[in-house]
Amino acid sequence: MGTGTSYAIQNKLGEGMCGEVYKAWDKNSRTSWAIKTLKRSNFNSLKELKNEAMKEIDALLKVKHHENVVNLKEYFQKGKHFCLVMELCRGGTLNDFILQRPKDMVNNLNFMKQLSSGVSFLHGQGVVHRDLKPDNILIEFNHLGDAVVKISDFGLAKVFIQTFNPSAQEKCISRKYMKTCCGTPFFQAPETQNFHYTHKADVFSLGAIFASMMLKQRVQINTSQVGVKRDLLVVCMGNLTIADYEIFFNMDYVLPSDLWINPHLVLLLNSLLRKDYHERPGAEQLRCAMERMTNKDVETDIWRELARRNEELEEKTIKKERKREKKLQRLNKCKKCTIL
Known part of the structure; x- marks a missing residue:
């Protein structure tokens, strides 16, 4: 001290x-x-x-x-x-960093990789954060001027005495259950409301952060200063937060189809937001999956064009099928006429 x-x-x-x-x-x-x-x-x-x-x-x-x-x-x-x-992190919070800049999918992917690595490290050291959100992630810049995310604010973190072996992380950490309901509504895993949850509550929070970065939705909230509001990066459907959606509708949240990124990445992000935490990947599994993603996986022009070509191909296939059916119908009519 x-x-x-x-x-x-x-x-x-x-x-x-x-x-x-x-x-x-x-x-x-x-x-x-x-x-x-x-x-x-x-x-x-x-x-x-x-x-x-x-x-x-x-x-x-x-x-x-x-x-x-x-x-x-x-x-x-x-x-x-x-x-x-x-x-000291000179770039402020992830919340303000994302909202103050144009949408940048490559940058988002870079941040997702870094956060996956950070949370995997936490879990490997026996620490569950329990309050991951954009306001608790800070931005610093390395010697090249590139933005680096820093997980902060461990006031609600749960520290387990036993250090988990990262290579056998799932086997060790999945046996640890927590009962204290904590977190922030827009990013809080639904199972925390039942006072029985695991480290995968952090994985859900990561999924909500990733989705909020991709969609760049925002709501205004009050600050400690009277009459002063600020924008908060969130994922919401109408007036409902993502956690409300999970709790009240008993459904898995699914990202919109018009993100124009690699469908495999969309499936991965959706898996983080499964209502059943058993169906979510662990942080180390997520880190490995994220490391396999490249900038091409989030280049929207590529995936939009690919989707357009697939639609055209699908339309052509449907037209061919319809022509084939009409031809078969005419042949059948001819056969009937011949028999008569």
Whole structure:
């Protein structure tokens, strides 16, 4: 645990239910960091504050050193605040990054690969996030200027003592059940409402994130500032969220057919959103499947043209079949006439 004396707070980056995030300058290393502060006023007691802070810290310490997971530098207590010093992600949240830019399917595929890798790593280390959503995914840029996603906010994460063997991930982690209903409605797996779920709740959340990136649907929500609203990237059908659709209609969500991407990728994305979590792939299985996808799989012009050609071919086949049937009908009439 550090002392926090070397940090100078610069400006507020954001806030959540339990605390706030600030940009800070480290006078010792002369670098910028993000400091997440958990306030005593948001908890029933200082002991509860410490317990909740340590849960997040334990999760972050267990998943260090993966490029798609935010890195924890140190933590310290300052008065009635608990502070977590983490790497600063300059690109903001995935939610704002996607909504502020034109739709880019190649970029979306790249992000999906990175997130699949990150969640597979979490599960392999015995950590289930339980609140994956675009607002909890941050964007940083590598030395080439390419965007890199970072999974953050492990406040609701479940850490299992046993470390799962990634090569036998399904066998180990599928035996672990959780009971606490948590998550965010637009991205929360339906089985969490039954207080009996596994790591595949994270897989559902990934599916909802991927679909929201592809469709780029949005709703407006209120912020902590009175009268101020912001756009939220979601997947919804009318006034229903994807989770509502799964719970109330007892059906699997299916992506629209006019995405114009590889049908195999559509099937993979649909499998993440199965209502029955047994039918969803594990995160490692998803990671492997995503790695096989290339930019050509999301080049919409290619797949739109291919769909057009298939439709033309189908129409020609139908016309030929109709001609053949008419010809057979005429032959049958001729045979009848000959017999008479």
